[in-house]
Amino acid sequence: MTVITDALCPFCGCLCDDISVVVEDNKIVDVKNACKIGASKIRGHHRIKSPMIRDDKNSDFKEVSYDEAIDKAAQILAGSKRALLYGWASALCEAHKKGILLAEELGAVIDNTATVCHAPSALAIHEKGVPTATLGQIKNRADVVIFWGCNPVHSHPRHMGRYSVFPRGFFSGKGRRGRKIIVVDVRKTNTAGIADEYVEIQQGSDYLIISALRAILSGHEDVVPESVGGVARKDLLRIAAILKEAKFGTLFFGMGLTQSKSRYKNIDNAISLVTELNSFNKFIMMPMRGHYNVTGFGQVCTWETGFATAVDFSSGAPYYNPGETAANDLLYRKEVDAAMIIAGDAGAHFPANSVRELAKIPVVQVDPYWNPTTEVANVVIPSAISGVELEGTAYRMDGVSLRMRKMIEPEHLADEEILDRLIARVREIRGE
Ligand code: SF4
Structure with a gap:
């Protein structure tokens, strides 16, 4: 033992x-x-046991060797004109690097799971920058913490215990008693249940609420109407006063802000709010990133291509224009003729129209787990679980890189090795 x-x-x-x-x-x-x-x-569940192939999506899978599955996958990808390589959030940075190389080799589009969560944050931060900090700084200093459009009680169960609400830190020795917790959401979540201030807003009114808070903080409270987005003016004045009096404020935000009406403009406006709060105190903000290494993909993709997500290599050089080159844009326009879904589950998280489109084209899945994407796949290549059966680098939601440990020996190939073999086979098929 x-x-x-x-x-x-x-x-x-x-x-x-x-x-x-x-x-x-x-x-x-x-x-x-x-x-x-x-x-x-960590214990593992619903593992895919063996590589599998099927020619027809209505037929059953046939178990095959890794060589056969990788060859079939390479044939599909090498024969495509507009391939999409999507997922990556549950893979290590070492695999991301190989994935970007494969995308370049194929002239494909590479996109990650942020496209249905925090890509609007990346877009706003790309344009404007972001005042931020590490989770360690937040634990040791934060006295006002806002959770906007996120519900960490369910999505990140230890976040509040380790970093943001309950822990005692160097300058936050009183722990929970020394922190004012504000939750902004459209419904009373379990996170709202532990808040000191719960601000219930109307669906899609985030931009208006942020603008009203900015107007109050800049001394123009007279222009704020009696009610904004379902929130009374007097409540907005009280919240603005709490934000202004904080010593170290933190705004954590989730998909309630990034994927609701106004999307990336919500984040753009929130960055302005937090920047302006820094004229009164120290205030920072941080996206609540979901998959453990979705932040890592953004890092690797940025240092390899110059862009964090939705990178199109079809012209031979990286091109990025979310709204045009993101995974769902391509599927909506029916441009994709083959897809590889790796370390992410498009079948579970994409809009129905996109999943229907994936069901019509050849799909290669690389993943440790059987999931809804398996149902639309032609080739399934099981991989080892990163961070359990493989060591490597991952980035925490605050951008701190950490080394994942290997706990047990894998029975399946590492996704890095699968990608290496795919790249080699694609080059052979294309005669390069
Ligand atoms: S990383 Fe997330 S899922 Fe894992 S133990 Fe911590 S809170 Fe739970």
Whole structure:
């Protein structure tokens, strides 16, 4: 029996680094410190056992060797004119680098799961920059914490316990008692249940509320009407006063802000609000990133191509224009003639029209788990679980890079090796 301590959890953007794992006969028999979803991920479930192929999406899969599956996948990708390589958020940075190389080789479009969550944040930050900090700074300093359009009680279960609400830090020795928690949302979530101030807003009115707070903070409260987005003016005045009096304020935001009406302009406006708050105090903001290494893909893609997501290599050079080159834009216009979905689940998270389109074209899936994408795949290549069966680099939601540990020996190929073999085979097929 081996006990591995200080391991990292490969599930959400918190990347908790205090996990203990008990290993017996190359099997994980116990997981300590992780939340329920993290522990279930580390133990593994619904694994794909063997590579599989089917010619017709209505027929059953046939189990094949890795060589056969990789050859078939390479034939599909090498024969495509406009391939989409999508997913990447549950893979390590080392695999991201290989994926970008494959996209360049194919002249494909590479996009990641941020396209249906925080890509609008990347767009706004790209244009405007962002005042931010590490989760460690927040734990040690934050006295006012806002959760806007996010529900960490369910999405990031240990976030509030480790970083943002309950922990005692160097300048936050009173823990929860020393922090004012504000939740802004369209419904009373479980996170709202523990807040000091719950601000219930009308669906799609985030931009208006942010603008009203900015007007109050800049001394123009007279232009704010009696009610904005369902929030009374007097409540907005009270919230603005709390923000102004903070010593170290933090705005965590989720898909309630990025994917509601006004999308990236909401983030743009929130960046302005937080920037302006810095004339009164220290205030920062941070996206609540979902998959454990979705932040890492943005980093690798940016240093490799100059852009964080939705990069089109069809002209031979990286081109980026979300709204035109993001995964769902291409599927909506029916441009894609083959797709590889890796370490992400388009079948579960894309709009129905996009999934219908994926069901019509050849799809290669690379993933440890059987999921809705498997149902639209022609070739399925099972991979080892990054951060459990493979070590490598991942980026926490605050942009801090951490080294994921290997806990047990894998029975399946690493996605990095699968990508290496795909690149080599694509080059052979294309005679390069
Ligand atoms: S909060 Fe996230 S990273 Fe931490 S144990 Fe739970 S799932 Fe894993």
